[in-house]
Amino acid sequence: MNEITLANLMSPVAPTWCPGCGNFSILTALKQALVELKLNMEDVVIVFGIGCSGNTADFIKCYGLHALHGRGVANAIGIKLANHNQKVIMIGGDGDIYGEGFNHLVAACRGNHDLTTLVFNNHRYSLTTGQASPTSAKGTISKSTPQGLIENPIGALSTAISNGAGFVARAYAGKLKQMVDLIKEGILYEGFSLIDVQQPCPSFNKEQDYAWYQENVFDLAADYDPTNQGQALVTLLDQDKLGLGVLYRNDQRLAYHKEVPCLSAQSLIEQFPKEINLSKAIAEFV
Numbered sequence: 001m002n003e004i005t006l007a008n009l010m011s012p013v014a015p016t017w018c019p020g021c022g023n024f025s026i027l028t029a030l031k032q033a034l035v036e037l038k039l040n041m042e043d044v045v046i047v048f049g050i051g052c053s054g055n056t057a058d059f060i061k062c063y064g065l066h067a068l069h070g071r072g073v074a075n076a077i078g079i080k081l082a083n084h085n086q087k088v089i090m091i092g093g094d095g096d097i098y099g100e101g102f103n104h105l106v107a108a109c110r111g112n113h114d115l116t117t118l119v120f121n122n123h124r125y126s127l128t129t130g131q132a133s134p135t136s137a138k139g140t141i142s143k144s145t146p147q148g149l150i151e152n153p154i155g156a157l158s159t160a161i162s163n164g165a166g167f168v169a170r171a172y173a174g175k176l177k178q179m180v181d182l183i184k185e186g187i188l189y190e191g192f193s194l195i196d197v198q199q200p201c202p203s204f205n206k207e208q209d210y211a212w213y214q215e216n217v218f219d220l221a222a223d224y225d226p227t228n229q230g231q232a233l234v235t236l237l238d239q240d241k242l243g244l245g246v247l248y249r250n251d252q253r254l255a256y257h258k259e260v261p262c263l264s265a266q267s268l269i270e271q272f273p274k275e276i277n278l279s280k281a282i283a284e285f286v
């Protein structure tokens with residue numbers, strides 16, 4: 001057993017993100033959360049999408065998989081079904097998870113699959129240099145929308161809640177302690193946890209800079225009841241500002257792998273026939 005420390009999460013590769021990118025603090029918060037949870041390196045696997053966010057794969061040393069664009073959640077679901085003992089985390093951008101991979105997100109919500117998805121939401125496709133994404137504001141001028149974006153931003157969190165996600169939260173890259181606490185809570189939650197992390201992109205989203213966020217985020221009220229699904233949906237529909245904290249939490253629903261009869265007692269790897277030499281099979285693929 002190899003307990004997670006900041007030192008053993010340290011990658012030899014330095015981040016290539018732009019100065020001022022919100023990704024730096026999200027990575028710090030994720031590492032801090034893993035350390036505070038006192039997990040072992042062997043028990044955590046992180047699936048990364050494609051994008052500036054997905055490039056986190058190079059900047060944290062852990063077990064993981066760099067998936068195809070939009071397909072990270074599907075891979076994460078498979079890992080969890082194969083090995084229930086793993087804490088499975090999926091990291092990707094708003095383009096990756098709310099755009100190309102949205103159907104997989106909805107599937108994870110509907111099944112309440114036990115994994116934690118962190119969306120690095122900078123409201124742009126940033127690795128490809130700043131096209132409008134599903135969370136860009138209507139009217140956004142970008143390389144792909146030179147005359148202004150016509151569509152409304154996607155209601156990703158309300159879709160997640162109304163489709164069965166058990167834990168939905170919003171964090172902000174400028175509030176480190178709250179981000180650490182929300183990530184920890186999401187990882188400990190047994191079921192699907194979605195944490196939308198609002199983050200400035202200083203290179204390709206000049207409108208939503210740190211000053212904009214200071215004006216446009218607020219902490220959910222102390223008496224906000226996250227178990228009230230209707231209130232969570234109304235809160236999301238009503239808000240023109242971004243409420244931070246746990247928007248919705250359902251402790252009544254079982255995670256997917258606990259409900260599937262052929263998996264609830266033993267995961268796939270536990271059922272794997274001992275006489276088959278898995279190392280040989282893996283060697284053929286690597």
Ligand SMILES: Cc1ncc(C[n+]2csc(CCOP(=O)(O)OP(=O)(O)O)c2C)c(N)n1
Binds near residue numbers: 051
């Ligand atoms: C299947 C596929 N479609 C499109 C691309 C091109 N592509 C690479 S990164 C990217 C944008 C990523 O944006 P987002 O997910 O918001 O992440 P960010 O870079 O903003 O962190 C796109 C469209 C790709 N690599 N693979």
